[in-house]
Amino acid sequence: MTDGNIKFVQGNEACVEAALYAGLDFFAGYPITPSTEVAEHMSYRLPQIGGKFIQMEDEISSICAIIGASLTGHKVMTATSGPGFSLMQEGLGYAIMAEIPCVIVNVMRGGPSTGLPTAPSQGDVYQARWGAHGDHAIIALTASNHQDVFSITVDAFNMAETYRTPVILLFDEVIGHMRERLTIPEPGEIPVVGRLRTSVKAGIDYHPYLPREDGRLPMSDFGGQHRYNVTGLVHDMWGFPSNNPSVVHGLLRHLVDKIKNNVDTITRYKEYYLEDARTILISYGSSARSALHIVENRRARGERLGLLELQTIWPFPYGLVEEKCEKARHIVVVEMNMGQVLRAVKRAVHHPERVVLANRIDGVFITPTDIKNILRLIQGKGV
Amino acid sequence: MTDGNIKFVQGNEACVEAALYAGLDFFAGYPITPSTEVAEHMSYRLPQIGGKFIQMEDEISSICAIIGASLTGHKVMTATSGPGFSLMQEGLGYAIMAEIPCVIVNVMRGGPSTGLPTAPSQGDVYQARWGAHGDHAIIALTASNHQDVFSITVDAFNMAETYRTPVILLFDEVIGHMRERLTIPEPGEIPVVGRLRTSVKAGIDYHPYLPREDGRLPMSDFGGQHRYNVTGLVHDMWGFPSNNPSVVHGLLRHLVDKIKNNVDTITRYKEYYLEDARTILISYGSSARSALHIVENRRARGERLGLLELQTIWPFPYGLVEEKCEKARHIVVVEMNMGQVLRAVKRAVHHPERVVLANRIDGVFITPTDIKNILRLIQGKGV
Amino acid sequence: MERCRLVFSGSGGQGVITAAIILAEAAVLYDNLIATQSQVYGPEARGGATRSDVIIADTEIHYPKVTQPNVLVCLTQEAYTKFYPIIRPGGTLIIDSRFVKTYTKVDAQQVQAPMYQTVMERIGKPIVFNICMLGVVIGLTQVVASDSILKVLEKRIPAGFLDMNRQALELGMELAAQVKV
Amino acid sequence: MERCRLVFSGSGGQGVITAAIILAEAAVLYDNLIATQSQVYGPEARGGATRSDVIIADTEIHYPKVTQPNVLVCLTQEAYTKFYPIIRPGGTLIIDSRFVKTYTKVDAQQVQAPMYQTVMERIGKPIVFNICMLGVVIGLTQVVASDSILKVLEKRIPAGFLDMNRQALELGMELAAQVKV
Amino acid sequence: MAKKKHQLKEHRIERTWCKGCGICVHFCPTKALELDEEEKVYAARPQDCICCRQCEIRCPDLAVEVLTEEGDSE
Amino acid sequence: MAKKKHQLKEHRIERTWCKGCGICVHFCPTKALELDEEEKVYAARPQDCICCRQCEIRCPDLAVEVLTEEGDSE
Amino acid sequence: MAIKDYLRQKFFPHMWCPGCGHGIVLNSMLRAVEELGFSKNEIVMVSGIGCSSRISGYVDFHSLHTLHGRALAFATGVKMSQPELNVIVPMGDGDALAIGGNHFIHAARRNIAMTAVVMNNRIYGMTGGQYSPLSGYGAIATTAPYTNIDHDFDIVELSKAAGATYVARTTTYHAQQMTKILKEAILHDGFSVVEVLTQCPTYFGRKNKLGSAADMMEYYKKNTTPIGSKAKAENPDLLERGVFVRKDLPEYCSEYDKVIETAMKGRS
Amino acid sequence: MAIKDYLRQKFFPHMWCPGCGHGIVLNSMLRAVEELGFSKNEIVMVSGIGCSSRISGYVDFHSLHTLHGRALAFATGVKMSQPELNVIVPMGDGDALAIGGNHFIHAARRNIAMTAVVMNNRIYGMTGGQYSPLSGYGAIATTAPYTNIDHDFDIVELSKAAGATYVARTTTYHAQQMTKILKEAILHDGFSVVEVLTQCPTYFGRKNKLGSAADMMEYYKKNTTPIGSKAKAENPDLLERGVFVRKDLPEYCSEYDKVIETAMKGRS
Ligand SMILES: Cc1ncc(C[n+]2csc(CCOP(=O)(O)OP(=O)(O)O)c2C)c(N)n1
Ligand SMILES: Cc1ncc(C[n+]2csc(CCOP(=O)(O)OP(=O)(O)O)c2C)c(N)n1
Ligand code: SF4
Ligand code: SF4
Ligand code: SF4
Numbered sequence A, B: 001m002t003d004g005n006i007k008f009v010q011g012n013e014a015c016v017e018a019a020l021y022a023g024l025d026f027f028a029g030y031p032i033t034p035s036t037e038v039a040e041h042m043s044y045r046l047p048q049i050g051g052k053f054i055q056m057e058d059e060i061s062s063i064c065a066i067i068g069a070s071l072t073g074h075k076v077m078t079a080t081s082g083p084g085f086s087l088m089q090e091g092l093g094y095a096i097m098a099e100i101p102c103v104i105v106n107v108m109r110g111g112p113s114t115g116l117p118t119a120p121s122q123g124d125v126y127q128a129r130w131g132a133h134g135d136h137a138i139i140a141l142t143a144s145n146h147q148d149v150f151s152i153t154v155d156a157f158n159m160a161e162t163y164r165t166p167v168i169l170l171f172d173e174v175i176g177h178m179r180e181r182l183t184i185p186e187p188g189e190i191p192v193v194g195r196l197r198t199s200v201k202a203g204i205d206y207h208p209y210l211p212r213e214d215g216r217l218p219m220s221d222f223g224g225q226h227r228y229n230v231t232g233l234v235h236d237m238w239g240f241p242s243n244n245p246s247v248v249h250g251l252l253r254h255l256v257d258k259i260k261n262n263v264d265t266i267t268r269y270k271e272y273y274l275e276d277a278r279t280i281l282i283s284y285g286s287s288a289r290s291a292l293h294i295v296e297n298r299r300a301r302g303e304r305l306g307l308l309e310l311q312t313i314w315p316f317p318y319g320l321v322e323e324k325c326e327k328a329r330h331i332v333v334v335e336m337n338m339g340q341v342l343r344a345v346k347r348a349v350h351h352p353e354r355v356v357l358a359n360r361i362d363g364v365f366i367t368p369t370d371i372k373n374i375l376r377l378i379q380g381k382g383v
Numbered sequence C, D: 001m002e003r004c005r006l007v008f009s010g011s012g013g014q015g016v017i018t019a020a021i022i023l024a025e026a027a028v029l030y031d032n033l034i035a036t037q038s039q040v041y042g043p044e045a046r047g048g049a050t051r052s053d054v055i056i057a058d059t060e061i062h063y064p065k066v067t068q069p070n071v072l073v074c075l076t077q078e079a080y081t082k083f084y085p086i087i088r089p090g091g092t093l094i095i096d097s098r099f100v101k102t103y104t105k106v107d108a109q110q111v112q113a114p115m116y117q118t119v120m121e122r123i124g125k126p127i128v129f130n131i132c133m134l135g136v137v138i139g140l141t142q143v144v145a146s147d148s149i150l151k152v153l154e155k156r157i158p159a160g161f162l163d164m165n166r167q168a169l170e171l172g173m174e175l176a177a178q179v180k181v
Numbered sequence E, F: 001m002a003k004k005k006h007q008l009k010e011h012r013i014e015r016t017w018c019k020g021c022g023i024c025v026h027f028c029p030t031k032a033l034e035l036d037e038e039e040k041v042y043a044a045r046p047q048d049c050i051c052c053r054q055c056e057i058r059c060p061d062l063a064v065e066v067l068t069e070e071g072d073s074e
Numbered sequence G, H: 001m002a003i004k005d006y007l008r009q010k011f012f013p014h015m016w017c018p019g020c021g022h023g024i025v026l027n028s029m030l031r032a033v034e035e036l037g038f039s040k041n042e043i044v045m046v047s048g049i050g051c052s053s054r055i056s057g058y059v060d061f062h063s064l065h066t067l068h069g070r071a072l073a074f075a076t077g078v079k080m081s082q083p084e085l086n087v088i089v090p091m092g093d094g095d096a097l098a099i100g101g102n103h104f105i106h107a108a109r110r111n112i113a114m115t116a117v118v119m120n121n122r123i124y125g126m127t128g129g130q131y132s133p134l135s136g137y138g139a140i141a142t143t144a145p146y147t148n149i150d151h152d153f154d155i156v157e158l159s160k161a162a163g164a165t166y167v168a169r170t171t172t173y174h175a176q177q178m179t180k181i182l183k184e185a186i187l188h189d190g191f192s193v194v195e196v197l198t199q200c201p202t203y204f205g206r207k208n209k210l211g212s213a214a215d216m217m218e219y220y221k222k223n224t225t226p227i228g229s230k231a232k233a234e235n236p237d238l239l240e241r242g243v244f245v246r247k248d249l250p251e252y253c254s255e256y257d258k259v260i261e262t263a264m265k266g267r268s
């Protein structure tokens, strides 16, 4: 690894470099704090590699533009924050329905509404899951440091291609804005999943929406040999609208099952000292840094504290959480919202009553002390 | 009750008549199937009573316009369906944050995306809860027949005023389009909650965001004696932006608590034969009609089947569901999605393993036979 | 009374849905009955066969769709082909002899009335074809009083056109009477 | 090494944040250390006091914010008033004597360096004020080698301006040396 | 597209596509077309057709094609 | 607003509001204003002021008001 | 190739009502493509939601049926990522100028090469006859039962002001002109707008008592005139048809190629 | 009342950068209101999100600080539901014409009486200097590091084409003209647009090396000229200032009153 591969960057820039590493060459976006640096770096970096950057008139058109570009065979992404992510929900639903690989970055800030534009928060976890109308499934990933931002961003592109679906990267203000070291891996060091293109020859009936045996759906670029239809309506295996009940049923189950049935493959996480932990912290994103700080501290003192850091938020790894928490006496979910991942953790574990929340919702980055206070409380030591 | 009070109308029209009864005099909307008749009837009815109807350029501007009109002291509403509801999420979050009374009707259709525009579905239940970014709470109501559509719509306006919050009416295609009898109540027959205006005199400091002891926040009309600020940013009790952590914390908790703490008051439901029911169906909206059909049928045969029809979906009446289901051997959630209310019911009851789903996701209105088949299965009778 | 389940079908411009609504509204507003009316929406409703379901009863109606109608009206061949299989055994299947050729035996009374032809001959305005059809339906089923239908028409239709509609309704009832014999 | 926690504060145009980034970047890229830099964003950052936190260490840094800095730099009175209470007992508080009047006793070494004045006198360009400040910081703390800072500057700054910056850095180190004595 | 007058071979009419809107009938300069009792178009007076193709280019259902001796409509 | 020339009473300057942008200084037709070392504006040559109010109406911070004898700026 | 070879014939007869002008637009559009001699693989048709937007499903090109109002945003992604494709965007008047108005003016401003065909029937056809921003003052619609008070946009003026470099107007009556204009518009290297007045007999026609589809086309014949005609001078109420703007200005994708060039130079 | 009495003084000094032209707009706007003699309760100021939009927090009127781009939509609700209120809508160029472009053209089309003041600094100030639809070809911005290839809108032309009945342009240098125009615009019974060229020295100025705030205002002085001036004829590159459109057309709310009249008649 050469020196030139080491950088000192913001998380937003790490995300950009990773996207390029993963093969991105089209980005459309609209600035919004705290995600703006993603667009800014893209505008600088993309033309350097012959890729394209466009600042659209709003977030709605941004997500639409990347879907269009994905169909011509490119890897694409957009980035936004709360209000912009709300505006993207219709387009996101379209990408889900039409099975378009794309990556949407949401660098979370304080909500609801305009909220606290420059303050850290992790309040969009459930919106990422349920923000679009209708039944659907979604992949949402996150990370707590820039090296992980890099690898999880590459993962996001890989999963988008593998499952032909939009993937959401849920970062937060702290991660997006903070600067730290990033080592860009050598090409090939992290595997990159390319667009799977159909092997069906020109003139032979190609089915854009017929899954292969392995579940994947090979694509054909717009402009290529196969002409088919793409629509947000319920459609048949050629992409044409249908309201035949069995076609409808088949498509909607497929959209959900292709993700739910692969939860194990999709799950990314890190664990620290879980083997013998009596108290397990569960966290993600920047909150996991504060959690890890406490864990390292307490372990030094011999306390049996561990950390499960989730990088895959959706589909939620219920099985993993259940398994890891089996023997824990206390489970503390550390996050910056009113307990969103907490809800999922409570569904996952056998003893929901053992799960408590260490959180902050006031726009201040959660501190190790905040967590310490909760630990004292559950250990019966008062405040 | 005079004859003139009986009408034979679509559910969408029942909703319009109820809104007028509740004091609505401003509506902004954009047509979309299957909610369009709400706008159409409004355009006809409102000017008859001196109210105003405007067809905006899209759904985003529609929700913005009603928020503006609410601030001048009017009762307001908009109506839409899936794609439009997705577009309204940013504005909805604003109404939550700025505490603006308003009613948003979502006549659900098949999703995700453009989906099945004219087919029945109940797929937006979770979007209604979590569609906007950031932590928040929401009130969402529904009904299964036109008389109930009427009273629940009046309720929606009353709750919007009482809690100074947007309220969502989650109807569905079957209810919206079907025609049946509606009796318009006499004035006064259903209580109507008016806008609570401040009693603070001109020149004295008025706090638009300072709850009274009873939790309510009196308003002052734009154009009136008190000038204050309204913003989607986190704000202090005068409505001015603040990022003081204790102000932030206070506001966000208030927004959620004012609804969560009043779940009992907000809960509307109907029950049929629950006293001795061994098997309880839980349903809502048009699905509850099919459920009730089966219940009446089976009761005639002496089977101990009952129905709990939820009219308040959010905040979810966990306590009520838990209590009503305490003695049931089987709980069957009947809905037209992949099990959205099912999730909430499973969280609510002591024995989630007793809860099963009778659903349809193929665009076909769920039939009594569909439910009967599930009942056979859980009774061990096979298909 | 016995619950009456009707399905009206035909093509877009024939006024099938309007007729269904008028019937159900008459039942509710003037015969003190309970009724629901529903229909299939959608782009396909624009081109192909339209369908409207009506249930009329004297007790609450929960499930508002009709799976097996006692009375099935088919005003086009396409509608006939699509819907004849759902008729309830022993029910009444009403078709217009100009537009529909029955090509199968069904376990139902198939009433072939020359509604369109009669309307054109006697009134000359195709627009009241659907009201004539309603006349046949109530003539055959007595599910709603003809007076009630007229009251609904009075509310809905400009005074100048009322006579024509009344005539069409009566024509339909006459046709029904002939069939009955 | 001991973990070094620094807070840089001042007003918008003073280049406080840039200085913080340069320092942390030098540590990471050329001194093989671990460092994080963060700052406060927001409209209020436009008018009032800006702040940037840097942590430099030789082990992983998880929590990246500084609650009690060892080194606190305040370049405006407003910044001083706002931030002096957070200095770690025994830490180093660096202020510019032109802009800041210390009006309190703190349990820290208060270093009042005439940075702005010296830069104006010796270089004449206010733009390198922040680099002079960096010189003071590394002069006092030795947290990063001055060469490493220069290497970062070389990457970031057009060749023509490099000399000026080098000079400013040295000036700062000189000032620090004087203080130390 | 035909620029000069051609000799008519045939009006190729896709009966299942024709919706009987009457546009071709209305705008045929020689009134060569008519709707039949099933509301489908047919060439009532083919001899009058001057092969101007107005019917063809204005049919919203792409249901009528004017085939000429030269066969140049392809 | 002042139409004719008035007699200057005072430049009322809100020092805490002034951000020292120099707009008033730059556009003052008589160069009556200057920034002090704290980058706040002050009337360096009040005698030169012709009460044209250009400083007042162009100040982005509403920090300067030109009071005249007639006191008509209110 | 014959016109019909460009069709996905299995979906015929199409879903449009008898006499709907949208079919005539489809008819003319295919003639334009055929006369230009494009191969099917070179064309991407991107549409939104509406009766008009269903056109993309009927043509045997690459077809992208998107969201109501957003077609041009999707199309921008298609075109910019793959500039050698010819992008045609048929739009309803509501689709293009109600919910989609912003994307419309921005695509025009950027001068990105694609052809927006605005099928202006002055009504929301798909949802059953509500007024659109093109209905015009005094029209009747299901949401304007007492007549409409909204003024309509002048699509030509708006396109011009927003920056479109090719702007034309024609009608379904003038099918031959339509084909000619569409050919030019498709070949134009920049953003082109073609407004086609097209009849919705089912809603706009019926609500406003305009007679049959043919009657509505007669109206187009009588009430329009070529740009700058003598007739126009005599009767200013006539609506002009023809090409209003036709200008050469660097196209967006080629401009971006220059950005790439600069950026790559900076690198090497 | 003195100008300052219209301010919420407790929020001063305001958040804008030294020399930001937005403050001059605030200054002129208050003078306009004061000269018109309006009481504070008669005015509602509705804004979106951006540096410019923060203006609504500083004035002691009814103030509604909304969502990015949506101010005119909120304002439409305010005005239509309570037409006797005077609605002023200060907007950023991005706010008004990027994300908010659609609401802008539709408000203009409806001719609803409110005053849109577009504070055009040719950049997204609030988010730190990205290009806007008004930056113009060749400008530098944080998202156009290799210079911008987007053409800009002509706000005056676009407003005209969309239907605004009062359209004017001025600059922060021409503060007196600004006050005069704002007065007219506020009194105008219809949709009025006032474009104000205003400097963002922090981003647009710095990125494009335009000097100090005062330098940028000097630029406005030198590069603009009254509409139809001789100077313009000699140097077509000059940008015209003044009132471009001023026409009487029925206002939307009064039109709706007629709808109500008709509907109520039908009833009784
Ligand atoms: C977000 C959203 N809003 C509303 C709709 C409903 N909708 C579908 S098409 C349409 C308008 C159709 O009118 P137009 O664009 O003029 O096309 P036409 O049908 O007249 O050809 C509307 C409002 C939708 N599908 N999506
Ligand atoms: C939906 C949404 N998208 C993006 C943003 C981020 N944002 C805030 S202000 C702004 C643009 C500001 O530019 P402009 O409107 O020109 O106002 P200025 O700050 O220049 O006065 C943007 C992109 C937002 N707040 N909401
Ligand atoms: S124009 Fe076409 S659809 Fe209409 S009648 Fe003629 S052939 Fe039939
Ligand atoms: S080609 Fe011309 S003349 Fe012949 S039938 Fe068609 S329209 Fe009539
Ligand atoms: S214009 Fe205003 S802010 Fe600027 S220097 Fe003068 S008084 Fe100060």
Ligand code: SF4
Pocket (backbone or CB within 6 Å): F027, F028, F029, F030, F031, F032, F033, F048, F049, F050, F051, F052, F053, F054, F055, F056, F066
């Ligand atoms: S009033 Fe005029 S002359 Fe006097 S200081 Fe101000 S700008 Fe200068």
Ligand code: SF4
Pocket (backbone or CB within 6 Å): G015, G016, G017, G019, G020, G021, G022, G051, G052, G121, G125, G126, G199, G200, G201, G202, G203, G204
């Ligand atoms: S409703 Fe109107 S636009 Fe739609 S298909 Fe029918 S005629 Fe055409």
Ligand code: SF4
Pocket (backbone or CB within 6 Å): H015, H016, H017, H019, H020, H021, H022, H051, H052, H121, H125, H126, H199, H200, H201, H202, H203, H204
């Ligand atoms: S960033 Fe620009 S627009 Fe914003 S306050 Fe500063 S100078 Fe004004």
Ligand SMILES: [Mg+2]
Pocket (backbone or CB within 6 Å): G050, G092, G093, G094, G119, G120, G121, G122, G123, G124, G125, G132
């Ligand atoms: Mg239309």
Ligand SMILES: [Mg+2]
Pocket (backbone or CB within 6 Å): H092, H093, H094, H119, H120, H121, H122, H123, H124, H125, H132
């Ligand atoms: Mg701007």
